[in-house]
Amino acid sequence: MEQYLSRGIKEVVTEHPKVGEVLSARGIACVTCGVGTCRLKDVVEVHGLSLEQERDLLTEIAAIIFPGREVEIPAIKRKIGIRQGELKYSPPMQTLVDEHSVIKRMLALIPGILEDLDVSAPEDRRTILAVVDFIRSYADKFHHAKEEDILFGLFEPDLEILKAMNDEHGIGRGHVRAVLAAIEKNDSEEIATRLLAYRELLTAHIRKEDEVLYPWMDEKLSVSQVGELFSRFAATDMQFREIAARQEAFVKELEEITKNKEELTNV
Amino acid sequence: MFEACPGSKMADLRTIDRQEDASGAKITSQLRQWPVQLHLVSPTAPYYQGADVLLTADCVAYAMGNFHSDYLRGKSLAIACPKLDSSQEIYYEKIKSWIEDARINTLTILVMQVPCCSGLLRLAQQAAQDSGRKVPIKYAVVGIQGEILKEEWL
Numbered sequence: 001m002e003q004y005l006s007r008g009i010k011e012v013v014t015e016h017p018k019v020g021e022v023l024s025a026r027g028i029a030c031v032t033c034g035v036g037t038c039r040l041k042d043v044v045e046v047h048g049l050s051l052e053q054e055r056d057l058l059t060e061i062a063a064i065i066f067p068g069r070e071v072e073i074p075a076i077k078r079k080i081g082i083r084q085g086e087l088k089y090s091p092p093m094q095t096l097v098d099e100h101s102v103i104k105r106m107l108a109l110i111p112g113i114l115e116d117l118d119v120s121a122p123e124d125r126r127t128i129l130a131v132v133d134f135i136r137s138y139a140d141k142f143h144h145a146k147e148e149d150i151l152f153g154l155f156e157p158d159l160e161i162l163k164a165m166n167d168e169h170g171i172g173r174g175h176v177r178a179v180l181a182a183i184e185k186n187d188s189e190e191i192a193t194r195l196l197a198y199r200e201l202l203t204a205h206i207r208k209e210d211e212v213l214y215p216w217m218d219e220k221l222s223v224s225q226v227g228e229l230f231s232r233f234a235a236t237d238m239q240f241r242e243i244a245a246r247q248e249a250f251v252k253e254l255e256e257i258t259k260n261k262e263e264l265t266n267v
Numbered sequence: 268m269f270e271a272c273p274g275s276k277m278a279d280l281r282t283i284d285r286q287e288d289a290s291g292a293k294i295t296s297q298l299r300q301w302p303v304q305l306h307l308v309s310p311t312a313p314y315y316q317g318a319d320v321l322l323t324a325d326c327v328a329y330a331m332g333n334f335h336s337d338y339l340r341g342k343s344l345a346i347a348c349p350k351l352d353s354s355q356e357i358y359y360e361k362i363k364s365w366i367e368d369a370r371i372n373t374l375t376i377l378v379m380q381v382p383c384c385s386g387l388l389r390l391a392q393q394a395a396q397d398s399g400r401k402v403p404i405k406y407a408v409v410g411i412q413g414e415i416l417k418e419e420w421l
Contacts, residue, residue: 088419091420227371227402
């Protein structure tokens, strides 16, 4: 069992798909993760399971991997404590969660934007370019820059969970490049495919960060590091204040347009 | 029937089982400054500049066995009693000055579980709210046997 604890979760789930079902039943979404290089023991630690939950989970997993055999269940040596009560973020982490809320509002608008999309029509083209501009300037430059350049820098760079998050940022950027290429070719279908893929990726990515990564990081950060993050995020906010304000206003405007369209349809 | 104020209600803790430190090792003090009482400190003293500041109610350090290693280590300190101390408007000004003038990195407030102790949190929150600069504030409540009952970022 020890050796399985040190293997990548995707590898374990591929070899034993039922392990994925056991994780999913506990709300641990490793099966849908696009990267899946986190080690099984890190998955247990990072989700803040209680010792009882950890033992139950590992017992179920052991029964799948070694059917009919009695296996000793090792206790995972934890670097952080067991999470208790509802999630409460440190102030800098809360700012990232708040930015996620803005990004999620944009993601929610994407299916409506793609309905009857004709990128050769000037208005549709402008909207898609504006959505790409939001993703690039707000989600990527402003928000992901805070994560990649500041927050992740406080942790060991070879942590699998950070590599997985960075890989997902990279996959997202790939979708955006493909959208831009499709705009050049007036290919509305490819734009829709890529934006929906981006939406799906980011929705799962944000959930992982809000519910798993940030609480885990908050437990590991010292009080002094929280203060340092807070100051550095405040400096980034100042640097990007115009872009952030413009993009937040754009999401609001798009929400108004969508709402008006829906009201007209319902009349 | 008369109920004592929870802050001064008697509790005899002599019969509680305690885990003794068998090593007999001397515990090193983590105190990095003098004075420590909030009326006596200057909020712009060098050890407050850009520091992680710990503001605790007077009783906390007596209740918590690991106060030095768990909370004081790496921080600059001030102590106060929100129930008995006078002229607490000076405390408000000093906390504000920590944030604005000494540009502290963080403020951690440690109080006892008794209701009167929450006055220290309210005072610090008011000073922080009225400051032109924001800092992360952490708040923890300590039980009379030194256990952490609550700890959160505000």
